[in-house]
Amino acid sequence: MQTYFKTDHAQIDYDNESNAVVFTWLIPPLFDEFRASMDKTLEAEQYFKTGKLIVDIKHQGTIHTENQKWLATDWTERALKKGHSHAAIIMPNDIFSSLSNDEMMAQVQVNGIVIGYFDNIEDAIEWIQQF
Secondary structure (H helix, E strand, O other), X not given: OEXXXXXXXXXXXXXXXXXXXXXXXXXXXXXXXXXXXXXXHHHHHHHHOOOEEEEEOXXXXXXXXXXXXXXXXXXXXXXXXXXXXXXEEEOOHHHHHHOOHHHHHOOEEEOOEEEEEEOOHHHHHHHHOOO
């Protein structure tokens, strides 16, 4: 993996084998840190010429409602225009224990983005390599 960006709350890498940007929350971000870091993922996708993103949210924490709306609207609209097409989301372990494996591993399409849910990076990479 090649590191593109790193702060105390987030790290963005590029995985050459899967041609995907790998975004990892290291600690829960503050309101502005969330938006700035998510925008950096779009920059990284453009830089590495990919529309694939793996996001590890195990240490993300709770996201402010306004940032959730911003992500679903503003960020997603810009991401789609820039070619963002697939996202593999690595979920926190406590969420996995309460949901069935079939529900979580289902492929979902949201706003034109194909999304898969996983409990580890290896499965996320294996899945996203298909595209």
